[in-house]
Amino acid sequence: MASVSEWSGVEAKALRLASRRSVREFAADLGVAVRTVSNWERLGESTRPRPDTQAILDTALSRLDPTAALRFEAVLSGDGRKVASLARGGPRLWEYETWAEDIERAVLAAAGQNFTFASDLLERWRTRWPVGELDDRGLYLFARTATLAGDLLRDRGVLVGPLSASRSYADARSVFNQLGVPRRVAQLDLSLAVVREMSGDLTGAATAYGQLAGDARLSDRDQHRARLWVGTSLDKQGLHEAAVPLMRSAIRGFDELNEPEDWGTAHQKLALLYRGAGDLEEAARMIEVAQSASGGASPMQRVRLDTARGHILLSDSASLGEGLVLLNGAAATAATYGMSHQLRAIERIRGILERGGAAVQFV
Structure with missing residues (x-):
């Protein structure tokens, strides 16, 4: 059984590591202040716990299970590799x-x-x-x-x-x-670019997407998603003609990969591009294609689809009422599920409509 003739900060720290306790938990076990344990570990050999605390440490050591006792001895042995391994809590x-x-x-x-x-x-x-x-x-x-x-x-x-x-x-x-893990790093670069786009940095997002669209660390699907998002960033800047071939390239890629959800999302974004470009007939056709691919859509997907379709309908005075119904339904669902970004976008569309302007692009 492990034993200690006299405790110093070094032995006290070894006991804490062997018992796999945080400083706070170890202090609570001993009935001393967190600062006291921190001072022991900071001062090491140059500090000695009080006699009554020495007795408490003796009792704690005697109650270690055999595996923890071996950890205690290994920590004190000075084997750096063992200490690093055993110090992990x-x-x-x-x-x-x-x-x-x-x-x-x-x-x-x-x-x-x-x-x-x-x-x-x-x-x-x-x-x-x-x-x-x-x-x-x-x-x-x-x-x-x-x-x-x-x-x-x-x-x-x-x-x-x-x-x-x-x-x-x-x-x-x-x-x-x-x-x-380079693939995961690249995927997170893609996610960070999405945040940039959602935050309004369209130029920076488009640049990041463009770099990732040909990044070999990413899967084919993620490269197609990056290409699609370059198109959406350009579309939001009013560069509709430049965005169309990128979006259509992504659609072909999703079709070849048999990714129906991404394929439908790409058609939704293409529909919004045509709305922004003033081609409401093509916009309506593309949103119908997107809805046909939605299947068992999640609440998030339904909000995005209904908002996109409502957005298109609001662009034509003849379908204004139908568009408002869809937009109101999407807003109610977004509020229910706490989709605050989508809700803000819907409110912006409503605000511009009330002022008699054209609806903004939905994110």
């Missing part, structure tokens, strides 16, 4: 499994626009351990968690700032880069 095997399961549950919840539940599932893991305490498996799960959290924040319109989609994506990108 990261997840245990069963926690990795539960974490991965909760990520998949969050994906399903997000698909149904249950943003609150999905966020709760992700945050319980994202904030559980400092990144420095995770091994490669934990880092991979952390990066996936941060990516999904970014998707949720993006869909809710929380785009910039310390607790935003851009911050979550940047955190995930940093970890995937550290792990050497």
Whole structure:
């Protein structure tokens, strides 16, 4: 059994690491202040806990299970590789499994626009351990968690700032880069470009999309998505003619890959391009194609489709009433599911319509 003749800050820290406790948890176990434990670890050999605390540390050491006692001895042995490994207070095997399961549950919840539940599932893991305490498996799960959290924040319109989609994506990108997973890094570059577009930086977004459209790190599908989004960025700048071939190229690519959801989304964006260019007949035809591909659309997809179709109908005085009905329905669904970015876009369309202008492009 491990033993200590006299405790110093070094032995106290070794005991904390062996028991896999945070400084706060270790202090609570011993009944001392967090600052006291921090001082022990900072001063090392030059500090000695009080006699009554020495006795508490002896008791804590005697209660370690055999595996933890071996960890304690390994930490004190001075083997740097062992110390680095044993110092980690990261997840245990069963926690990795539960974490991965909760990520998949969050994906399903997000698909149904249950943003609150999905966020709760992700945050319980994202904030559980400092990144420095995770091994490669934990880092991979952390990066996936941060990516999904970014998707949720993006869909809710929380785009910039310390607790935003851009911050979550940047955190995930940093970890995937550290792990050497180039495909994931490129996918996050694509997500960050989407945030730039949604934030109004159309020129910067178009440049980023253009670079990623031919990026070999990305799958064919993601390269086609980047090409489509170059087109949407150009369209929002009024460069309709330049955008059309890019969008049609993406549509052909999605068709060849048998990606019906992306194919339908591309037709929706092409419909909005024709609306902006004043070709309402072609816009109506393209939105019908998009709706035919929607199948079991999620609430998010329904809001986007109904807003796009309403947007087109509002451009013709003969279909103004029908367009308002669709827009009002889309707004109600967006409000129900907390889709604040889509709701803001709908309100902008309404505002411009009330002022007698042409409706703005829907994001």
